[in-house]
Each structure stands twice: as structure tokens, then as C-alpha cells.
Amino acid sequence: MEKQRLIVAVWILCLLCVEFTPLQAQPVEPWWVVSIEMSNDGRHLAVKHEASIWIDSSTYADSGIWIYDLENLLSPPRFLSESDKYDTRMLFSPNGEYLAVGGFYGLTVFEVNSGDVILDLSHSATPIRSDFRRISFSPDSNYLMSFSYSYTEDEVSIWDIKAGQRIHAIAAQQNQAHIGQLWFSPDWRQFINWSNPSSDIDTIHAFDIKRGVGHERGKLATGVRAVGAAFSADSAFFALATWDGKVQVYETENWALINEREFHQTPCGEGGAALAFAHNHSWLAIECGWEGLLTIWDFEHDKMVFRDERYPFRGLQFSSNDAHLIVSRNPNTPAKYALAIWDIEKDFELTLYPGNSPQVHPNGELMAVIGHDSRIWIWNIQQNKLLVILPAPHR
Numbered sequence: 001m002e003k004q005r006l007i008v009a010v011w012i013l014c015l016l017c018v019e020f021t022p023l024q025a026q027p028v029e030p031w032w033v034v035s036i037e038m039s040n041d042g043r044h045l046a047v048k049h050e051a052s053i054w055i056d057s058s059t060y061a062d063s064g065i066w067i068y069d070l071e072n073l074l075s076p077p078r079f080l081s082e083s084d085k086y087d088t089r090m091l092f093s094p095n096g097e098y099l100a101v102g103g104f105y106g107l108t109v110f111e112v113n114s115g116d117v118i119l120d121l122s123h124s125a126t127p128i129r130s131d132f133r134r135i136s137f138s139p140d141s142n143y144l145m146s147f148s149y150s151y152t153e154d155e156v157s158i159w160d161i162k163a164g165q166r167i168h169a170i171a172a173q174q175n176q177a178h179i180g181q182l183w184f185s186p187d188w189r190q191f192i193n194w195s196n197p198s199s200d201i202d203t204i205h206a207f208d209i210k211r212g213v214g215h216e217r218g219k220l221a222t223g224v225r226a227v228g229a230a231f232s233a234d235s236a237f238f239a240l241a242t243w244d245g246k247v248q249v250y251e252t253e254n255w256a257l258i259n260e261r262e263f264h265q266t267p268c269g270e271g272g273a274a275l276a277f278a279h280n281h282s283w284l285a286i287e288c289g290w291e292g293l294l295t296i297w298d299f300e301h302d303k304m305v306f307r308d309e310r311y312p313f314r315g316l317q318f319s320s321n322d323a324h325l326i327v328s329r330n331p332n333t334p335a336k337y338a339l340a341i342w343d344i345e346k347d348f349e350l351t352l353y354p355g356n357s358p359q360v361h362p363n364g365e366l367m368a369v370i371g372h373d374s375r376i377w378i379w380n381i382q383q384n385k386l387l388v389i390l391p392a393p394h395r
Contacts, residue, residue: 002211008147008307009036009190010215010235015232026307028223031118031374031375031392032049032050032215032374033047033048033049033050033370033374033375033376033384034048034049034050034370034375035047035048035088035357035370036048036090036357036368036369036370037090037091037092037098037099037142037206037361038092038309038360038361038368039112039361040094040095040096040362041090041096042070042362042363042366043069043070043071043096044067044069044070044092044096044099044112045067045068045070045078045358045359045368045376046065046066046090046092046099047066047068047077047330047376048063048065048066048083048090049063049064049066049392050063050067052064058375059330061193063082063083063084063148064079064080064081064082064138065079065080065081065090065099065101066078066080066085066393067080067099067112068390069360069374071370073282073388073390075198076393077390077393078115079393080110080115081097081101081108081110081115081365083101084103088102088103088104088133088135089101089102089103089131089132089135090370091132091135091136091137092112092137092166093137093141094139094140094141095141096112097111097112097113098111098112098118098137098141098161098252099140100135100137101129102132102133102134102135102146103121103131103132103133104123104131104133104366105123105131106120106121106123106125106132107119107120107121107125107132107135107144107146108120108121108319109144109161117162118161118162118285119144119159119161119162120158121164121360123363124292125166125254126155126157126169128154128155131148132146132148132169132295133148133276134146134147134148136184137284138188139187139188140183140185140292142160142161142162142208143158143159143160143161143167144159144161145158145159145184146157146159154171155169155170155171156168156169156193156329157169157170158209158212160171163248163337167209167212168212168213170193170213173356175358179381179394183229183230183231183238184207184254185231185232185235185238186233186235188207188209188232189206189208189235190205190206190207190208190217191204191207191251192205192220192229192237193205193229199257202219202220202226203216203218203219203220204216204218204219204220204252204255206212208382210372214284217255218250218254218255219255220240220248220255224242224243224244225242225243226240226241226242226243227241227242227243227268227272228241228242228268228272228273228274228275228343228379229272229275230276230277231252231277232277233277233279235247235252236252236253237249237250237251237252237253237258237277237299238255239275239284239299240284241268241273241275241286241288242266243267243268244262245262245263245265245267245268245288246260246261246262246263247260247261247262247263247273247275247297248260249284249299257301257302258299259300259302261295261302262287263288263293264288264291265369266288266291266292268288272321273286273288274285274286274313274314274315274316276288276297276314276316276317276318277318277321278318278322279302279318279320279321280321281322281391282301283296283297283299283305283318283322284296284297284298284299285297285316285318287313287316287327290315291312292309292310292312293294293307293308293309294307294308294309294311294313294316294327295324299325301370306342306348308348308350312326312329313323313328313329313340313341314328314329315326315327315328317358317360318363319360319362319364320360320362321364321365322334322344322346323344323364323382324341324343324344324381325341325342325344325348325358325363326339326340326341326355326367326381327339327340327341327342328358336355336374337357338354339354339355339356339358339369340352340353341351341353342376342382343381351384352373353369353371353379353381354369354371354377355368355370355377356369356370356373357370364382365380365381365382366378366379366380366381366387367380367381371389373389375389375390375391375392376389376390377389377390
């Protein structure tokens with residue numbers, strides 16, 4: 001704990017030391033940040049950029065992935081790899097040692113400190129052509145789950161990243177053509193596999209990394225199509241939103257229904273629903289894709305903690321200390337008002353921030369976003385203060 005506090009203190013000091021100079025720095029080359037991802041420990045920030053000019057009508061002049069060391073912002077970022085416009089997912093392993101980059105053409109896993117490639121898969125790595133835009137790491141960081149957006153792939157793959165082998169292939173339920181959605185519990189002990197179209201009854205299975213799919217743990221009898229779901233961070237609860245606007249919360253030990261309530265009269269439909277559990281409360285944040293209605297529900301006591309109907313939203317997250325609720329607003333929202341952050345400890349005081357793709361440090365105070373100028377902006381959300389805009393690196 002003392003080491004973590006020292007690291008955070010050093011980082012904040014570095015930010016304060018470089019606060020003014022980078023804000024006036026001009027980019028030294030074409031630089032257009034399209035996605036960012038922060039490691040769970042807040043140490044590294046992965047950045048994918050694309051150049052602002054073209055070689056021809058279909059190829060970017062420059063595109064790549066960089067790693068910023070957030071504990072030493074005075075050091076230049078490290079170039080990791082060339083990239084292409086179809087790389088759509090970057091993900092750090094839970095232990096922060098690896099970075100997975102998945103896309104339409106393949107999957108690459110890097111060792112963060114050395115930059116070495118430890119796994120490199122093409123779309124032909126599975127019997128039916130796959131892409132790797134849906135990926136997640138196991139809790140011990142040794143395995144990776146992937147499945148495809150493709151309407152032809154009908155399996156979820158589990159990869160041993162060090163051996164470079166697919167150790168499990170999980171078929172779609174109900175003999176459907178492809179995997180519609182899949183939720184692994186954060187502890188990887190249970191999963192729910194929705195095929196598409198979804199039935200009105202879905203099955204929860206036990207999972208073990210050595211044996212694969214195990215026995216049936218329970219069933220979800222919704223009666224209508226599911227349009228959103230989420231596990232709590234500790235895997236103890238599971239929330240499910242349905243087409244008709246209802247939200248159900250289950251405890252995952254026995255899959256008993258704890259509570260159910262109708263939140264939206266307008267069906268969420270293809271707009272989907274976003275759900276996010278708080279870390280230290282029995283709270284669930286809920287929003288429907290077709291409505292500008294955000295709700296925080298205390299599902300154990302069946303109380304409404306907070307409601308806001310001002311903006312359409314598309315993503316929810318609580319900071320790790322539950323001090324803030326961070327929401328990405330509708331993609332059509334002007335960039336300078338793209339993020340809404342409520343300070344829970346100040347009676348849900350609202351502040352609008354520019355940028356998108358918020359990545360919140362585990363200390364609950366610092367947040368990295370892609371600014372409206374396509375640079376990386378780092379904020380202190382406790383103080384509503386811009387600390388630094390990271391300059392474009394040299395190649």
C-alpha cells in the first residue's frame with residue numbers, strides 16, 4: 001500500500017511539473033489518436049494513432065501503437081508496433097505485463113516492458129475465418145478469450161498465450177449460426193453464451209480453464225430478448241436488461257433473482273442497454289440506448305439513488321472508489337461536451353468534459369481521454385483541472 005501511494009504521489013508530482021509546457025507544444029508530425037487503453041495498475045497507457053494524411057485512397061500514411069509510462073511522463077513514449085485501421089481492440093492483461101491488440105486480420109500479444117511478441121495469430125488460426133475484435137484476459141493473465149463479429153464463426157476460442165495454442169473451443173448455444181454475445185464472469189468461473197437470435201431461456205455454465213465447459217449452474221428465463229448485461233467486479237452479481245425495458249439482478253452463487261424492475265417504457269431494442277455495477281455499494285447504473293435516461297438503482301433495497309434525463313448516453317463506469325460516475329455521451333454530441341461526470345460525494349454535482357474514451361486511474365482522481373484535438377488530455381477529476389496534454393512523439 002505504501003509503495004502504491006508513493007507511485008501515485010510521484011506521478012502527480014510529474015504531472016504538476018510538466019503542466020504548462022506541453023499545453024503549448026505543437027505536434028511534430030501527423031498525429032490522430034483513435035483509441036487508448038490504461039493498464040489496471042495505472043502504470044501504462046497504450047495509444048493507437050493514425051496519420052492525418054493518406055498515401056492513396058485506402059491506406060494511412062502512418063499508423064501505430066505507442067506505450068506511455070504514466071509514472072514518468074518526462075520520458076518519451078515507446079513505439080510498440082505498426083498497426084492498421086482494422087485493429088479495433090487494445091487490452092492490458094490484469095497483471096499489466098501484456099498488451100493484446102485484436103482486429104479484423106489477427107491478434108498480437110506483446111510483453112509490455114520488452115515489446116516482444118509472445119503470441120501472433122492470423123484470421124486463419126481457427127477452422128472458420130475469425131477476427132479478434134472481442135477479446136478478454138483470464139484473471140491470471142495466462143489465457144485469452146476471443147470470438148468474432150463474423151456471422152460465420154460459431155465458436156468462442158480460449159488461447160494459451162505462452163504456448164500459442166487454442167486449448168478450448170466453445171460452440172454456440174442452440175445450434176445457431178454464430179455467437180451473438182458472451183459474458184464471462186470476471187473470475188472466469190461461469191459464462192453465459194447467447195446465440196443470435198437469442199431465445200427466451202439462456203443457460204449459465206460452469207467453466208474451468210483446465211477442463212473447459214462444465215455443468216449447468218442455472219437458467220435465465222426472461223421471456224423476451226436480452227439487450228444488455230453485466231457482472232459485478234467481484235462476480236457476485238449479474239444484471240440483465242431485456243427488450244421490454246426491464247432489468248433483473250441475480251446473485252451468482254445459486255442464480256436466484258434478487259430484484260426486478262421496469263425502467264423504460266420504450267423498448268431498448270437495437271439501441272441496447274448499458275449497465276454498470278458500483279464497486280462498494282449495491283448500486284447498478286442503467287441506461288437505455290433509445291432514451292436519455294440514466295438511473296442508479298440500489299437493487300438490494302429497491303431504492304432509486306439518482307436519475308438524470310438531460311442527455312443520451314452510450315457508456316457507463318464508476319471510478320474504482322465510487323466517487324464518480326463517468327458517462328460517454330451520444331456520438332453526435334459536440335466534442336467539447338462529450339463526457340459527463342457526476343461527483344457522487346458532492347451530491348451528484350455534474351461536470352461536462354471534452355473528449356472521449358475515458359480511462360480512469362485506479363486512484364479515482366486522474367483520467368486520460370482523447371481530446372477534441374485528437375491529443376491525449378489528462379485531467380484531475382477531483383479538482384476539475386486539466387493537468388497536461390501529451391505531445392505527439394517522434395518516430
